[in-house]
Amino acid sequence: MTNNQERLQKVIAQSGVTSRRKAEELILDGKVKVNGKVVLTLGTKVSPNDKVEVNGVPLEKEPPVYYLLYKPRGVISSVKDDKGRKVVTDLLSDEITERVFPIGRLDYDTSGVILLTNDGEFANLLMHPSHKIDKVYVAKIKGIPTKTELLQLRKGVKSGQDVLKAVQYRIISSDKKANTTLIELTLHQGKNRHVRRMMEEIGYPVQKLKREKFGFLTVEGLTPGEYRPLNPKEIKQMRNLAQ
Structure with a gap:
């Protein structure tokens, strides 16, 4: 051996x-x-x-690769789309020959940080709900919710067969004239359209949504559509967060 x-x-x-x-x-x-x-x-x-x-x-033995992409709105978090819409892998350079795929999903109309890799074990580690990696979103919502209404987010909001929760939330600002609120939400779950459905259920639909953080990773220094490789220290730290 x-x-x-x-x-x-x-x-x-x-x-x-x-x-x-x-x-x-x-x-x-x-x-x-x-x-x-x-x-x-x-x-x-x-x-x-x-x-x-x-x-x-x-099995094709590819070296593992890890990328952080600033996903723009109007792009699908997949490697292909049956409707012919642009997908996240379309944003990568032709020089990247590895068969990478996104770790989790961001909605078509949601922007922000998303990770891509060809390491299935790494992806599974980060996405498993028991590992409770923070995913931080900033949402612009219609209306100005009360503290009592926002408490429902911590308790859990029923939506179809799902109970949707936020681990924590923070009001960033409110605009009474425009009747909108900017709110930061931290999730551990990753249900389909999680933030949008959760906010709709309490009566405050999302107008704009961005994922600011995946763990400690952000899109700082990138513009929408740009990406960069994760460095070895970041890869190790993300593994440690999950474990």
Whole structure:
């Protein structure tokens, strides 16, 4: 056994094919081969020289990459869109050849920080709700809510089958003449259209929304549509936040 061997499910996850948990399911279902033989044992270790296949498709071993993108409004948080709309990966340079994908989603009309990677394990680590990584949003809402109304955000607001919560909130400013409020909201959950649905339920629809922070990461120094690689220290700190 050599020091550069890794657990099979970790190798699959790091390739960007799927999360580690899903990789484990694929192994147990007999969908993974190593050097032409089906492997059913979790924890099996492989080296860079081993040929791994998932559902009959050889695993391409790409080096892991991590990017922070300032997503503009009017862009889909996906790698493709059946309606032909622009997606976040369209904003990346042709020099980036790795098959990256966004970690989580931002709504079409929401701007702000989003991470892209080809490391499925890293993505799964950051998105798992039990890890409670802060995601900070600033919303411009119609109306000026009372303290009592805002308390509902901490308790949880029922919307369809979901209970939507904010870990904390802070009023930044209110404009009585325009009848609008600027509010900062910190979430741990990441439900579909979370902030917009939550605010609509208490009667204060969102007019504009931006994600200011993902953990400690911000879009400082970037303009909408620009991106930068995460440095090794940032990658390590994000892992530590989740763990």
